[in-house]
Amino acid sequence: MKYQHLPLAIALGAIAQQAGAAGFIEDSKATLGLRNFYINQDTRNQDANTQEEWGQGFALNYASGFTEGTIGVGVDALGLLGVKLDSGKGTHYNPTSSKFSGTVFPTDSEGKAVDEFSSLGLTGKVSLAGKAEGRVGTLLPKLPVVVYNDGRLLPQTFEGGQLSSSAITDLTLVGGKLEQAKGRSSSNDTGLSISGANNAQTGQFVNEFWFGGADYKLSKDLLVQYYYGGLEDFYQQNFLGLTHSLALGSGTLKSDLRYFNSASQGKNASVSGRADGYNSSGYWATGDSDKGEVDNNAWSALFTYGIGGHAISAGYQELNGDSNFPYLNQGDGATTYLITDSLIGKFANSEENTWVAQYAYDFSTLGINGLKASAVYLSGDNIASSTGDKQEWERDLRLDYVLADGPLKGLGFTVRNGVQRGNTSTADQDETRLSVNYTLSVL
Numbered sequence: 001m002k003y004q005h006l007p008l009a010i011a012l013g014a015i016a017q018q019a020g021a022a023g024f025i026e027d028s029k030a031t032l033g034l035r036n037f038y039i040n041q042d043t044r045n046q047d048a049n050t051q052e053e054w055g056q057g058f059a060l061n062y063a064s065g066f067t068e069g070t071i072g073v074g075v076d077a078l079g080l081l082g083v084k085l086d087s088g089k090g091t092h093y094n095p096t097s098s099k100f101s102g103t104v105f106p107t108d109s110e111g112k113a114v115d116e117f118s119s120l121g122l123t124g125k126v127s128l129a130g131k132a133e134g135r136v137g138t139l140l141p142k143l144p145v146v147v148y149n150d151g152r153l154l155p156q157t158f159e160g161g162q163l164s165s166s167a168i169t170d171l172t173l174v175g176g177k178l179e180q181a182k183g184r185s186s187s188n189d190t191g192l193s194i195s196g197a198n199n200a201q202t203g204q205f206v207n208e209f210w211f212g213g214a215d216y217k218l219s220k221d222l223l224v225q226y227y228y229g230g231l232e233d234f235y236q237q238n239f240l241g242l243t244h245s246l247a248l249g250s251g252t253l254k255s256d257l258r259y260f261n262s263a264s265q266g267k268n269a270s271v272s273g274r275a276d277g278y279n280s281s282g283y284w285a286t287g288d289s290d291k292g293e294v295d296n297n298a299w300s301a302l303f304t305y306g307i308g309g310h311a312i313s314a315g316y317q318e319l320n321g322d323s324n325f326p327y328l329n330q331g332d333g334a335t336t337y338l339i340t341d342s343l344i345g346k347f348a349n350s351e352e353n354t355w356v357a358q359y360a361y362d363f364s365t366l367g368i369n370g371l372k373a374s375a376v377y378l379s380g381d382n383i384a385s386s387t388g389d390k391q392e393w394e395r396d397l398r399l400d401y402v403l404a405d406g407p408l409k410g411l412g413f414t415v416r417n418g419v420q421r422g423n424t425s426t427a428d429q430d431e432t433r434l435s436v437n438y439t440l441s442v443l
Helices: 005-017 271-275
Strands: 030-044 051-063 073-086 116-130 132-139 158-167 171-182 209-219 222-229 235-248 253-264 296-307 309-320 355-361 371-383 389-401 412-422 431-440
Touching: 073 132, 116 158
Parallel strands: none
Antiparallel strands: 030 051, 030 431, 051 073, 073 116, 116 132, 132 158, 158 171, 171 209, 209 222, 222 235, 235 253, 253 296, 296 309, 309 355, 355 371, 371 389, 389 412, 412 431
């Protein structure tokens, strides 16, 4: 039995004895999230598989209240189901030796998309006087050192335990351990890994990622953050962040400063360990004994000025070190807490420097409630390689519309289009995503 299953069983046992207690039932909530999702990834300059898939997703999310008393217990459940609407061999086909799955659906033994996939996640939870909370089981972390991915039909989930506390005014503390992840196009849990070691057949996966950190509000407009994340036998990472809002003229200037320091630990820190496959992706000169070792510093600054319905952003990110930026990546879709994490690329290569410019407009200022549009351009250069510095760029467009009233209030439509080009080993790509989202309250 994995460590997280024992406390979960204990919590469920306690809940069973107190199921009738006030709070547990009365404060329970359940929603059914519906997502219709289409994606077309058109590879342009390489003989790679262009993918086109369409599906319907269902996410039943149940959250109980807590039983009464200083120590309250509860349980959450997340049921996920993805149904294929269109995905043929020509638009999904992936030899199982090379990839975990297609863009949206898992791959069967013949390399085709499955007709459907599903999973159920349970989470036991304990509340201490409403000031601290422990959760064990299925988690959806959204922290600087680990962010779950929700960019496809169904979300990525993690298994582990987490403690959080808000007992001190303006200070939030978080800590815990993750053991496994379930990809956004999978029904199965896998161990944890990083790019460079996450090959489906020959990669190295571990079951220990420790994380912890603090958010402290120095004032209503100023937030400082520190977080640590450590993946057993791969890397340890420290993060410092600062966000600030400043009234400027008739608008507001928001500043977002981030710094990551990432270094090797465990087997990745030794030549013999890297020879066994505990490697990071990146660039090292021929014969470099440090090849595959995590070594990366990333800092960035993003400034956004908002006035009326307009928001104009400009930012810069610089990466230093031989390795690419390390983050939890099992090979089937992941998210980073970088200002450059975009529709297609992440701009997280060794030595890469990236400029970011974005414009967004909220049409509610014109009386069209629920309509938003944005455009972003990223340009990265100085990417280290054996044939000199490389470069890449990406342009993304996004249009969102959510019905603001009527019987289908909350029904949302999103159109996203991205173009990525460069002279790196990554294929040039055009990508289009269409999604329709609606959430029903069922309890």
